[in-house]
Amino acid sequence: MRVVFRWVLCLLVAGLALELFFVVRIAAMAAINPESTAFQRSEAWQIATHGRANGGHEWQQDWVPYAQISETLKRAVIASEDGEFIYHQGVEWEAIEKARQRNAKAEEIAARRAAQAAASGKPARPPRLRGGSTITQQLAKNLLLSGERTLLRKGQELVLATLLELLLSKQRILEIYLNNVEWGEGVFGAEAASRHYFNKPASRLNANEAARLAVMLPSPKFFERRPTSAYILGRSATIVARMPSADLP
Numbered sequence: 296m297r298v299v300f301r302w303v304l305c306l307l308v309a310g311l312a313l314e315l316f317f318v319v320r321i322a323a324m325a326a327i328n329p330e331s332t333a334f335q336r337s338e339a340w341q342i343a344t345h346g347r348a349n350g351g352h353e354w355q356q357d358w359v360p361y362a363q364i365s366e367t368l369k370r371a372v373i374a375s376e377d378g379e380f381i382y383h384q385g386v387e388w389e390a391i392e393k394a395r396q397r398n399a400k401a402e403e404i405a406a407r408r409a410a411q412a413a414a415s416g417k418p419a420r421p422p423r424l425r426g427g428s429t430i431t432q433q434l435a436k437n438l439l440l441s442g443e444r445t446l447l448r449k450g451q452e453l454v455l456a457t458l459l460e461l462l463l464s465k466q467r468i469l470e471i472y473l474n475n476v477e478w479g480e481g482v483f484g485a486e487a488a489s490r491h492y493f494n495k496p497a498s499r500l501n502a503n504e505a506a507r508l509a510v511m512l513p514s515p516k517f518f519e520r521r522p523t524s525a526y527i528l529g530r531s532a533t534i535v536a537r538m539p540s541a542d543l544p
Contacts, residue, residue, distance in 0.1 A: 321455070325463055338477070356487050358486070361466055367538065370539075371502070371509035371535075371538055377430040380465070384457065386453055432452055436452050466544040469544055478491070479511075479515050479516060503535060507531045509531075
């Protein structure tokens with residue numbers, strides 16, 4: 296019994312130490328730009344070990360201050376990814392519940408299609424799952440967590456999103472997010488994305504260009520190969536129409 300108690304105590308101490316580490320890391324980001332994120336380090340390892348799937352361009356990332364990122368891109372990203380960004384406290388519970396319901400329905404439909412495909416000998420398509428994550432949650436996951444889909448990881452993401460909102464300003468959260476989010480294989484941050492796709496700095500993006508970049512965010516590697524697809528162009532027009540109502544921090 297004592298052995299079990301000691302193991303439980305060790306696990307609790309380790310968990311507390313990890314949370315304290317996260318608090319210190321996030322607090323430091325109020326003044327210090329993060330050199331890399333957990334997601335970027337994972338991607339760098341994948342590229343180093345397996346090579347590039349989408350071409351041979353070098354790793355691209357250049358940090359630029361918040362003021363040097365065009366307002367059009369900030370508005371486009373908020374309009375596309377998180378319309379209530381400046382109003383919530385890091386987590387949108389209603390959006391999470393809606394995403395859960397959509398995903399449950401998608402999995403149910405996928406199961407029926409899989410049964411039909413098995414009967415006909417055809418391959419089945421996996422369900423298309425959607426997230427209800429805010430920009431703050433996405434930043435928490437990319438900065439400090441792995442990409443695995445588990446309840447434990449999701450719970451930690453919610454805790455870290457709350458810490459980000461408590462310790463950093465909305466403007467700082469958006470600045471870090473825009474400088475680190477993936478926009479293609481080895482393409483990270485607004486400046487690199489702007490130069491990669493439009494050969495100009497992020498400060499000079501127009502509304503249509505900004506909207507196209509924002510639309511790519513859910514699946515940047517997929518859309519990197521299809522930057523002018525009908526979906527990109529159509530969805531971009533919708534985002535451009537929403538941009539005037541997107542409030543900035």
